[in-house]
Amino acid sequence: MENEQVQQFIATIENCSKQGTQLIQEFMRQEFLESSQTQVIKRRVELVQVINNFISNAIKVTPAGGKLP
Numbered sequence: 001m002e003n004e005q006v007q008q009f010i011a012t013i014e015n016c017s018k019q020g021t022q023l024i025q026e027f028m029r030q031e032f033l034e035s036s037q038t039q040v041i042k043r044r045v046e047l048v049q050v051i052n053n054f055i056s057n058a059i060k061v062t063p064a065g066g067k068l069p
Helices: 001-060
Strands: none
Touching: none
């Protein structure tokens, strides 16, 4: 191989490597975002459950005709 061909070959390999790295980084970023979104949804569900339990318990311990604080 001539020196110019070797240089082109190396440049092609470097370009493919950069593109592959970018794809992997984008995949990891997407996985992180989806994971973060899942965590937010889980936290919202947990918060709703806590509020429901709080209200349910308040109703259970409030005497008939009583008022919730």
